Amino acid sequence: MRLDFEDADVIQLEGRELAPAKAVAEDGSYLRMIAREAVTDIEEKFADRLEINRDLTRSLVSFQANKAEPFYRWFKYREGFSKPLIEYIIDHANVAGTANVLDPFAGTGATCFVANERGLAATAIELLPVGSNFIRLRQAISGVEPAEISRWLHEIIEDRPWERTNGRVSFSHLRITRDAFGPETDDALARYRFWVSGQPQPKKQFCDFLSYSILEEISYTRKDGQYLRWDHRSLRAGFGSFSILTIPCGSACEHAD
Known part of the structure; x- marks a missing residue:
């Protein structure tokens, strides 16, 4: 499925003319409507292949579930997987024995650390310093x-x-x-x-x-x-600024625990 509108007079969806490109450019809501229709088309096309898994709650598939997990909750990495989610996947995929887990976008390494805890070999690849620093930290203090x-x-x-x-x-x-x-x-x-x-x-x-x-x-x-x-108190505050009620100025590590 493809929307064609760059350098075009009309918006096309799989060869069908939908609307003048100029009108869409001036009214983003129309483009959002077209996008929703495209998603609906895809869902209907693959309906027999889709399955709703009620086990996968919002907490499980986000960082939220890590808030109750030692080590995993140390660094708030919103884009990361939760430990319970990785455990769920390993259990339901029957991953065991000599399996080697590879995570090419490791983030803070949650997948690989959970795999190690289950006795599995694991390889993590992460290019961003934020994630790789946390991975190195966990390795460094593993024996402390x-x-x-x-x-x-x-x-x-x-x-x-x-x-x-x-x-x-x-x-x-x-x-x-x-x-x-x-x-x-x-x-x-x-x-x-x-x-x-x-x-x-x-x-x-x-x-x-x-x-x-x-x-x-x-x-x-x-x-x-x-x-x-x-925050409105910063020198960078401008349109859309807001107010942080408390900032621990002068106490850089007060909340480290």
């Missing part, structure tokens, strides 16, 4: 006792050692992230990163992960689809 990780968190949350340092490790902002933090938060984040730089591995890797896992929460921005929304 939970009590040790708790001690690291206690030091960060209760002792706040970075506040006693004079050094700072700032980062070069991209154009899209410039002015994303208030001055106090930006300074606290730079101090924290300086303190992290002097820690031994894998503690250093873990503490560094904490800082980038809360960047959105401590910023003037919120992700909205493919766009960033800016």
